[in-house]
Amino acid sequence: MTTARYAALLLPSANRVYAEASHELLAAELEILADAVRPGLLRDLGTDRLGGVQYVTFVADDLGDRDVRRLANASSLYALFRLEDGALHPVLAPRLDRLDDDLVTIQKYAGKTNEQFTRLLLNVTVAASASAGEMLDRPLRVLDPVCGRGSTLNQALLYGWHASGIDVDTQDMEAYATFVRTYLQRKRLKHTVAFGPVRRDRKVVAKRLEATIGMTREEFKAGDVRELDVVAADTRRVGEFFRPGSFDVVVGDLPYGVQHGSRVAKGELQRGPLELLTSAVPAWKAMLRPGGAMGLAWNTHVAPRAEAVEVLAGHGLEVVDADPYLRLRHRVDQSIDRDVLVARRPAKGASAR
Numbered sequence: 001m002t003t004a005r006y007a008a009l010l011l012p013s014a015n016r017v018y019a020e021a022s023h024e025l026l027a028a029e030l031e032i033l034a035d036a037v038r039p040g041l042l043r044d045l046g047t048d049r050l051g052g053v054q055y056v057t058f059v060a061d062d063l064g065d066r067d068v069r070r071l072a073n074a075s076s077l078y079a080l081f082r083l084e085d086g087a088l089h090p091v092l093a094p095r096l097d098r099l100d101d102d103l104v105t106i107q108k109y110a111g112k113t114n115e116q117f118t119r120l121l122l123n124v125t126v127a128a129s130a131s132a133g134e135m136l137d138r139p140l141r142v143l144d145p146v147c148g149r150g151s152t153l154n155q156a157l158l159y160g161w162h163a164s165g166i167d168v169d170t171q172d173m174e175a176y177a178t179f180v181r182t183y184l185q186r187k188r189l190k191h192t193v194a195f196g197p198v199r200r201d202r203k204v205v206a207k208r209l210e211a212t213i214g215m216t217r218e219e220f221k222a223g224d225v226r227e228l229d230v231v232a233a234d235t236r237r238v239g240e241f242f243r244p245g246s247f248d249v250v251v252g253d254l255p256y257g258v259q260h261g262s263r264v265a266k267g268e269l270q271r272g273p274l275e276l277l278t279s280a281v282p283a284w285k286a287m288l289r290p291g292g293a294m295g296l297a298w299n300t301h302v303a304p305r306a307e308a309v310e311v312l313a314g315h316g317l318e319v320v321d322a323d324p325y326l327r328l329r330h331r332v333d334q335s336i337d338r339d340v341l342v343a344r345r346p347a348k349g350a351s352a353r
């Protein structure tokens with residue numbers, strides 16, 4: 001057995017996003033990514049100053065290539081080193097990323113979920129799902145039920161996964177459609193794209209963007225494409241547009257009750273995330289495969305964690321309410337204290353708690 005100590009260096013921008021919580025968040029995310037496949041793999045997680053720079057450190061036995069490739073995707077990880085005789089030895093840690101990462105950074109707009117947090121939310125949700133062991137091996141299917149201008153969708157595509165989304169804000173999805181078209185053309189990625197109204201009984205019931213994208217020319221030619229499918233409609237209608245039981249994960253950053261209110265329709269009263277959750281969770285749950293996981297972020301100032309847990313558990317989801325998932329809460333600014341809630345749709349044969 002080879003036991004070694006490791007040091008993880010944070011992306012410099014992580015401090016801007018998470019302020020003082022950045023090291024704790026990276027430690028929690030690394031533990032979650034490791035535990036998903038090899039429980040207890042990382043021990044003695046902590047922080048250390050080496051040459052005046054702060055690192056997240058941990059000990060692991062027989063850290064293998066696949067373990068490193070999973071950990072490499074941690075949202076604020078910059079570089080990983082093995083510590084030996086007081087020296088830092090770089091560990092080759094390739095990320096899953098199949099496209100240029102400007103896919104997640106180019107778009108700038110008010111209300112955007114920052115790209116590092118989006119990646120964290122996706123990672124910890126996948127880690128709780130029955131698909132965790134396959135994240136390196138096959139394109140997963142991701143649905144963001146409050147997708148805005150596509151931060152989660154872009155992150156899923158960056159990983160080379162399939163991305164679906166729904167948002168009530170038609171302007172947001174139109175802006176996203178324009179971005180996607182331009183991006184695919186500018187990067188010369190082989191694709192097909194269709195954007196237009198969805199009609200039923202001669203009435204327009206929604207707007208939809210459907211694209212197929214080849215990660216490479218060869219893959220596109222061979223029909224090995226990723227699907228991007230985005231609908232502008234109320235999230236509770238998600239079942240009208242997407243196939244039930246077809247997603248590995250449902251991941252969303254709920255309205256914060258600050259810039260964004262969750263609304264039933266344009267012009268109606270702004271509502272809190274709890275009301276949205278209560279009315280939308282049954283439809284979201286139905287989208288998940290058995291063993292699939294739902295990961296939601298929200299502002300605890302407008303909805304206490306215990307109440308959000310109650311809503312998810314009340315709908316037969318298994319809430320992952322244990323350490324290290326409980327260490328993901330962090331302050332964003334004066335008006336937002338953000339937390340993450342992850343819950344699983346029970347696998348077939350398992351009874352709901």
Ligand SMILES: C[S@@+](CC[C@H](N)C(=O)[O-])C[C@H]1O[C@@H](n2cnc3c(N)ncnc32)[C@H](O)[C@@H]1O
Pocket residue numbers: 111112113114145146147148149150151152166167168169172233234235236253254255256260261262263264276
């Ligand atoms: C925090 S924002 C998500 C931002 C997104 N992650 C991004 O970076 O573009 C929450 C989103 O929830 C959407 N939303 C609120 N109520 C909704 C509803 N009933 N159905 C669908 N979307 C809703 C809002 O339009 C908003 O885009």
